[in-house]
Amino acid sequence: MTNNRGVAYMGPGHTEVQEIPYPTFELMDGPGVNPANVGRALPHAAILKVVTTNICGSDQHMVRGRTTAPEGLILGHEITGEVVECGPGVEFIKEGDLCSVPFNIACGRCRNCKEGKTGICLNVNPDRPGSAYGYVDMGGWVGGQAEYVLVPYADWNLLKFPDKDRAMEKILDLTMLSDIFPTGFHGAVSAGVGVGSTVYVAGAGPVGLAAAASAQLLGAAVVVVGDLNEERLAQARSFGCETVDVSKGDVGDQLEQLLGVPEVDCGVDAVGFEARGHGSEAATEHPAAVLNSLMEITRAGGGLGIPGLYVTGDPGGVDEAAQVGSLSLRLGLGWAKSHYFVTGQCPVMKYHRGLMMAILNDKVQIAKAVNATKVSLDEAPQAYQEFDAGVAKKYVIDPHGMVA
Known part of the structure; x- marks a missing residue:
């Protein structure tokens, strides 16, 4: 054998x-x-x-x-x-x-x-x-x-x-x-990316980079990638993406400097449950940080594609709720802005x-x-x-x- x-x-x-x-x-x-x-x-x-x-x-x-x-x-x-x-x-x-x-x-x-x-x-x-x-x-x-x-x-x-x-x-x-290519593409499609869209992709790991490349393939006007890792942000810039370093302050403020407005049409979460905070909280884990940030910066009526992994069992979670996949989401904000969410395996x-x-x-x-x-x-x-x-x-x- x-x-x-x-x-x-x-x-x-x-x-x-x-x-x-x-x-x-x-x-x-x-x-x-x-x-x-x-x-x-x-x-x-x-x-x-x-x-x-x-x-x-x-x-x-x-x-x-x-x-x-x-x-x-x-x-x-x-x-x-x-x-x-x-x-x-x-x-x-x-x-x-x-x-x-x-x-x-x-x-x-x-x-x-x-x-x-x-x-x-x-x-x-x-x-x-x-x-x-x-x-x-x-x-x-x-x-x-x-x-x-x-x-x-x-x-x-x-x-x-x-x-x-x-x-x-x-x-x-x-x-x-x-x-990762279909997963990134699914995140972009699920978020409603189309010709002329402005898109924010949270996470510059391989899935986030694949989502950014997919958004370009779908005709996005501007693709912005956010992360804490400068090497990964440089990789995003290598194929034409704009970038923001989420450790350097509010994502909306940085988007306004790039786009003239503090929001995008479509948001993609390519980070998942091991998310870190933004700005002064970037050194610590905040499992809902990316999702809450996306609801803040995605325009009313926009969509959130969520290919990033969330689990029902996380022994290393920051608290008892996170250990069973329960996160402190600002769902009221998403509801008020009529956001739609698409989650799950691609x-x-x-x-x-x-x-x-x-x-x-x-x-x-x-x-x-x-x-x-x-x-x-x-x-x-x-x-x-x-x-x-x-x-x-x-x-x-x-x-x-x-x-x-």
Whole structure:
């Protein structure tokens, strides 16, 4: 049998590369696997040789110990790979196909999947709607920061690239289709970004940069990115965004200096529950700071797209309320301004084919926007440490040395 290795979460601040079982067409017991999923037969699955798999900010929340993730969990939900074996129930996907794997695991059969809401599939996670590879409370599907990974419901989930050689030439861009590019795009679309919009994106990490690039692709007139990290703000400026340093004062005042008015048409939260305060409070954690700020600076009648992660269990939360995901939101302000909010996992399949075509036809350079940086599987633990320190990079793991 072929060997396999993967990146495991081993406690707060600690990851390591381990020998792990090669995938089979049955979901086996292991760290984080829901007991109701153990032994689940997967004739509809495919085994992929992982070509690229990325480190995500959502992974970092777990590695910091800010979730209830169990030790030993194999990480990784951003996966691109080559099909090496298909189960007997796979009809259309073939061995040798190079495919993007949506981070949402979806059955394609339930009501939500049929309505295009693949982020909240009803059949793959016994605990609640929605699932993902290598993620806490998501059913226990093994993560893809590994050499090989199993993808269930392969005919439904996999996005096959039309030309393998052409795809490999743009693999650092196409690897972003599994999560952050559609997620950033979803945040921009959900916020109502269109031609001529002014947009504020909170957070200059990879998802925020992807949201900013998406807003440009959608025709925004001005995209402003806010963060505390100057290196990441410089990365946003590198592809034409305006920036504000939220540690230097009120966001509305800084927007007025840039735009002539202290508000924008559309707001995107690409930070999530580990948000820090603004101005003099920038050194401390304030979980609702970004959402409340967005309600202050988004015009009446505007929208808020919220791709940033919020959780129901945060052992490191600043108080008992935050530890169960309860935040002190100024909902009255949002109500008074007739804001609308869109939250939750991005339904990747809603967007990924169109974004693939934009990449293949040179309409967007998402790898450049997020500063995609290749590392080996053995270098992944160090990359996690550097990412946690705030480097302006999107780490792409290349387990088999296939990326030029």
